[in-house]
Structures are given as C-alpha cells and as structure tokens.
Amino acid sequence: MITLVRILLAIALNALALAAATLLPGLSISGFSQEPGAVILAYLFVGAVFGVINVTLKPIIQILSLPITCLTLGLFAIVINAAMLSLTSWLVSPFPGVEFEIRQFFFDAILGAIIISIVSGLLNRFVIGAARA
Secondary structure: OHHHHHHHHHHHHHHHHHHHHOOOOOEEEEOOOOOHHHHHHHHHHHHHHHHHHHHHHHHHHHHHOHHHHHHOOOOHHHHHHHHHHHHHHHHHOOOOOOEEEEOOHHHHHHHHHHHHHHHHHHHHHHHHHHHHO
8 A cells, every 4th residue: 555655656746847847848748628637637647657667767778878877977867867758758649638748859858857857856855755754
C-alpha cells in the first residue's frame, strides 16, 4: 500500500514539475478539452509517462554517455534530461486527448529540463522529506 502511495506521489510531483516547465512559451500540455479536470488528467498522464521513462531508460543512457558527461563536467546530463522530455512528448503524441508539445529542442526542451530538475528536486526535498520526518 505504501508503495502505491509513493508511486502516486511521484506522479503528482512530476505533474507539478511539468506544470512549472509549461510556463515557458515553447512547452505546452493540453487535455481533450480545456476543462480543469481534463487538463489535470493530461498533466498526470504526462507525469506518469515521464516518470516511467526516467526510471527505465534514463539510467541506461546515463551509463552509456558517462564519458561525454565526464568530459563536459556534468553538463551533458542536461541534454539527457531534455532528450527524456522530448521522448516523453513523442510517446504521448499517439494518445488521443493528450497533447504535449515542445517547439524547439535547444531552447525549450533544455530550459524545460532545467526547470523540471530544479522544481522536482525542491518538491522531493520538501514533500518527501517532510513525509519521512
């Protein structure tokens, strides 16, 4: 039961981090209608897909790109995060009713990845840290 609560909390935190990133003009998430419930479900769905990608593919890609990440003193990790964000956009696109659009990779995806990393880190620190205390 606790594991299910942790998964749902991780999805909600991913959705909040994605909501913060969509404040950029080049990122947008929309539901099948503009009703608040549909938009919230779209954010939760995209947050779930983003979480699954980060848990499954991201560690493999980080290990494979370790030499270039070391050469760039860790800055390539931002490009990996942006690639995971773009992959999420691509995987969500076939689903009807959910649209996740990234206009440009270089500016929008990379800035979005930076915002998601910062917001996600802060939310995990305060929400999950407060839950453990």
